[in-house]
Amino acid sequence: xxxxxxxxxxxxxxxxxxxxxxxxxxxxxxxxxxKMVWRGGFVVILLLLLFFFxxxxxxx
Numbered sequence: 001x002x003x004x005x006x007x008x009x010x011x012x013x014x015x016x017x018x019x020x021x022x023x024x025x026x027x028x029x030x031x032x033x034x035k036m037v038w039r040g041g042f043v044v045i046l047l048l049l050l051f052f053f054x055x056x057x058x059x060x
Contacts, residue, residue: 003048011041 014037022030 007041007045
């Protein structure tokens, strides 16, 4: 499950970078980008987990 670790690492690093940029500059666009990154990451994680479990069920 190495892909979950990579995706989680990308989400954490992008959260830190965009959060710091939004906090330091005070511009709302970084917060919008952060919401998009989290929403997209959440959807990707759900789709990958669904695919993983369906492939496990197909093997049984």
